[in-house]
Amino acid sequence: MQNGVDADRGGASARRPDGARALALTSSLLAAFAAAMVFYTYGAADGLSSIDVIRTGLILLSTWWLAWGAATALLGLTSRQHSLPPRVSAQITGKTVVLVPVYNEDPTSTFARIAAMDDSLRALDPPLLLDFAILSDTTNPAIAEAEERWFAQLTRRQNSLGRIYYRRRKANIGRKAGNIEDFITTSGAAWDYAVILDADSLMEGKTIAEMIRRIEAEPRLGLLQTLPRVVKAKSIFGRAMQFAAGFHSPAFARGLAAMQGSSGPFWGHNAIVRLRAWADNCGLPELPGKAPFGGHILSHDSVEAALLARGGWAVRLDDDLDGSYEEGPENILDHAKRDRRWCQGNLQHSKVIGAPGLPAWSRFSLFQGIFAYIAPLIWLAFIVASVAAITWQAELDYFPEAHWPLPVFPDNHAPKAIGLALGIFGLLVMPKLLVGLDAIVTGRAKNFGGALTSLRAVLTELLLSSLVAPILLAFQCRSVFQVLSGRDGGWPPSNRGDGHLSFSESWAAGRWISVVGLGGLAMTHAFAPALTLWLAPVALPMMLAPVLIWWTSRPASPQVFTVPADLSVPDILARHDMVLTSWSNPIMELRVA
Amino acid sequence: MTNQTTTQPVQSASGDLCSDASALPLAPLAMPKQVLTLEGGIARRAFSALALMIEGLKHNFRRAG
Numbered sequence: 001m002q003n004g005v006d007a008d009r010g011g012a013s014a015r016r017p018d019g020a021r022a023l024a025l026t027s028s029l030l031a032a033f034a035a036a037m038v039f040y041t042y043g044a045a046d047g048l049s050s051i052d053v054i055r056t057g058l059i060l061l062s063t064w065w066l067a068w069g070a071a072t073a074l075l076g077l078t079s080r081q082h083s084l085p086p087r088v089s090a091q092i093t094g095k096t097v098v099l100v101p102v103y104n105e106d107p108t109s110t111f112a113r114i115a116a117m118d119d120s121l122r123a124l125d126p127p128l129l130l131d132f133a134i135l136s137d138t139t140n141p142a143i144a145e146a147e148e149r150w151f152a153q154l155t156r157r158q159n160s161l162g163r164i165y166y167r168r169r170k171a172n173i174g175r176k177a178g179n180i181e182d183f184i185t186t187s188g189a190a191w192d193y194a195v196i197l198d199a200d201s202l203m204e205g206k207t208i209a210e211m212i213r214r215i216e217a218e219p220r221l222g223l224l225q226t227l228p229r230v231v232k233a234k235s236i237f238g239r240a241m242q243f244a245a246g247f248h249s250p251a252f253a254r255g256l257a258a259m260q261g262s263s264g265p266f267w268g269h270n271a272i273v274r275l276r277a278w279a280d281n282c283g284l285p286e287l288p289g290k291a292p293f294g295g296h297i298l299s300h301d302s303v304e305a306a307l308l309a310r311g312g313w314a315v316r317l318d319d320d321l322d323g324s325y326e327e328g329p330e331n332i333l334d335h336a337k338r339d340r341r342w343c344q345g346n347l348q349h350s351k352v353i354g355a356p357g358l359p360a361w362s363r364f365s366l367f368q369g370i371f372a373y374i375a376p377l378i379w380l381a382f383i384v385a386s387v388a389a390i391t392w393q394a395e396l397d398y399f400p401e402a403h404w405p406l407p408v409f410p411d412n413h414a415p416k417a418i419g420l421a422l423g424i425f426g427l428l429v430m431p432k433l434l435v436g437l438d439a440i441v442t443g444r445a446k447n448f449g450g451a452l453t454s455l456r457a458v459l460t461e462l463l464l465s466s467l468v469a470p471i472l473l474a475f476q477c478r479s480v481f482q483v484l485s486g487r488d489g490g491w492p493p494s495n496r497g498d499g500h501l502s503f504s505e506s507w508a509a510g511r512w513i514s515v516v517g518l519g520g521l522a523m524t525h526a527f528a529p530a531l532t533l534w535l536a537p538v539a540l541p542m543m544l545a546p547v548l549i550w551w552t553s554r555p556a557s558p559q560v561f562t563v564p565a566d567l568s569v570p571d572i573l574a575r576h577d578m579v580l581t582s583w584s585n586p587i588m589e590l591r592v593a
Numbered sequence: 594m595t596n597q598t599t600t601q602p603v604q605s606a607s608g609d610l611c612s613d614a615s616a617l618p619l620a621p622l623a624m625p626k627q628v629l630t631l632e633g634g635i636a637r638r639a640f641s642a643l644a645l646m647i648e649g650l651k652h653n654f655r656r657a658g
Binding site: 133165167181183184185186187188189190275276279280281282283284285287288303307351352354355356 | 616617618619620621622623624625626627628629630
């Protein structure tokens, strides 16, 4: 054994992903070309027009994107044995700091998370005393004042002055990436590793300790990312997202892990980095030009992962690491707000994708991030082109041959169209159904309330996500148009809380989607009535957007979308709740102290 | 286990803990700005590759001549 890594299992950074990549790419391209061919023969049945060629191209692209997601999930379901990380046993020798960047967050909850994680680390055998640095970019004076007050409370409780730090920047240059850069250029040399968290991150002490051991065990490992589970969701939308993240994401993450090799992802938090590698490679410049494409890099995490890989450092996702948590948006509007930020950040990567020296997979990862926001536009373009194609369709000529008295009926290609639609629908739902089946077969479904409960949750989530998808598509399309028209989305703080929306809020935010849905359906009915039924699954949820936005923000029963944290509360969540309770009850706080 | 405390709490004359103790230690680590844009990368490399190709063609013409 070297560096604490089991030699027989090999360093996980040395995984060979070429086969997995080739398999996923080939199968998704084959599916895309097959779909395009079927559509081409269907479109060409009544004579090929330029709009048919355009629609075939759009089908090719959108089917590839769906098939790529399905291939990733299938790889994840079949590559479990290959993606095991190395077992490590070495003692921790390096110095680690836990970074908690905050930006107008609720300091009570955030600082209680730090107390809970510190308690969890100190409860290890032997105890682990890590340093924490709260890096505040808060601009709201009232919240800043509260942060200072709660910091005093935190240091008193943890007896940690000189170990838990708090600093607030006056000017938040470069946002979160700039915040961390400011810390590193001021104090980074004092530590070997940094665990980077978000304000809503929670990690078990044993998970943090294991991450430190793993990065110490592999000298070429620059960044180790965990797969955070969404917790504490209360609304219908939040609990559905929480279930999907907990139930489906591991398979997708394992598929990603099988393909990424040493050019893995960084999601901006719940990860550990080697500070010197980070400092040498991750100094982000301002991009030339004005926002939204120029200026500071918004989605900095993908770029930082690519830069570490360019510098020869391994970036790895270890999906087996439990005890890593985050909170998610509780309603569609908060989701759309976060997505607007990600949209601008990912589209901005078009300026970075050609950076010199990046590994091919890093470029492909950046491309995927960009394509994720182009894909909704492709679907939209396909719908518009399909309506236009029928509108401009020439009258059928039953007597194409001169001097031939009998009519010639065109071949019936409707089965091809229906088959294609079913195939595309299958690519959408098949990965989730297979993950559900796998969970039942392997017994993982027990953690989600058993086979029947989890199967019901999978089907309900499928139905709910199908209803919500057209609304999210509308928000995504608006975001892309805003970015392309030069509108900067700024840096709105994240909303944390129960996320319940009133109907008037939902109406104000969603009525434009109703108008677009109603207008689209009316125009389709007027110009291409044959497509009305086909468009209904997209247009009807759009017309009901305010109702769906409001309804999905309502509290959900804890029995709906059961996740493991509902059945057995993780230690770190219990600790967090205990700190919060004690802080709201001074007598209990005295007892805890 | 590993006590990683990097600075000790500072006691003031009155015995209270000074706020200085919460200040981060001064230990700068340089973060050089990375080259990300096309100007410094692909464009220059493409130009260099083109120049090399022209040189190669010239060489071949000379040899053929």
